[in-house]
Amino acid sequence: MRQILFHIPLDWPWFGFGILFGLWSLLGVWLIVARLRRKEPTPPMEDVWSLVRWVFVAALIAEAPRLGIYLREHGSPPFRDGLPIFGYGFMLFVAVATGGWWAARRAEREHLSSDKIWDLAFCLFLSGIAGARVFYLVQYRDRAFQDVNSIPGFVMTVLNLSNGGIVLYGGLIAAAVAYFVFCSVNRIRPLALLDIITPSVFLGIGFGRIGCFLNGCCYGDETTLPWGVQFPRDSATFGALLEKNLVNIADKCTPPLHPSQLYSAIDGFVLAMLTAWYFRRRQRNGEVFAIGLFIYPITRFLIEFIRGDEPGLFGTRFTISQWISGVMFLIAIGYLVYLNRRPPVLEPICTEPDPKPVLPSQARTQPAR
Secondary structure, three states, X not given: OOOEEEEEOOOOHHHHHHHHXXXXXXXXXHHHHHHHHHOOOOOHHHHHHHXXXXXXXXXXXXXXXXXXXXXXXXXXXHHOOOEEEEHHHHHHHHHHHHHHHHHHHHHHHOOOOHHHHHHXXXXXXXXXXXXXXXXXXXXXXXXXXXXXXXXXXXXXXXXXXXXXOOOHHHHHHHHHXXXXXHHHHHOEOHHHHHHHHHHXXXXXXXXXXXXXXXHOOOOEOEOOOOOOEOOEOOOHHXXXXXXXXXXXOOOOEOOOEOOHXXXXXXXXXXXXXXXXXXXXXXXXXOHHHHHHHHHHHHHHHHHHHHEOOOXXXXXXXXXXXXXXXXXXXXXXHHHHHHHHOOOOOEOOOEOOOOOOOEOHHXXXXXXXX
């Protein structure tokens, strides 16, 4: 468990954020040069959106030292030694970067600009984090807001992801809404794009669950297995078990627990490989997504039995995630029936222009770009 990987010294902004800002600037120049070398015309609004996205991240980098100093002066412990790089946040960054790159490669083979994938990744990242955090704050509102008695305290509680965490299903719901809005605006067939991004979503889940392990959330039940994990006294896991009277304040660490976060990470990576393997073998748009939608609720439902952080709901031992998994499984069954009734034709990913549908056998013989 390592909530904070390292600190960037706030007193040496040019050592830390000068270098980071310079690297971000070089990345922006490289993207511009790469676009010019492709000699592909892009809509003006797409260029504007790319510029806004770059400026937004650049502003975050530039203001990070000032924000860190403000938080340190107002007594926030994680900022005592500099600007903290949280393990969970870092793994989310790795999830978005690797997932976006992987999806962009598949998109180009399907004749969709990789820029669309990065735009989508940005939208899904923001909406997913917001939805997952809101879901957590609603589900655990008594715990999250028990010591909040002011508006600044409320804002800090909402934004402090290291205090508690997020709920994956909340992020998936919010990201789903953002996804269909994105497809509608960009005139992209949702099922075709879902097939492209599904392996990347599971890859992101895998890295995100490693972030959960570093953060100490989503912990498992007690176990006697040799790979049981003990979390130290200053961890989020120890604090959660202390509230439940499952540990004593004098204990140095938790009892051995199932590393349920790592189980979930392995589950995500396996599903990523499985759906990526099937991508080139699909007969219809939406089949890759169907595999993920069918299998993931099953694995998540089973993993929840060894999770120790969520109580049962509706007077049962089933957690809220298991109830949602059950609903998702039923949706998956209906979705598979719907797909099976469609002809085995791969439609082009963009609705405009609308060329003739491509048969799966033809799609596989087309050279990749």
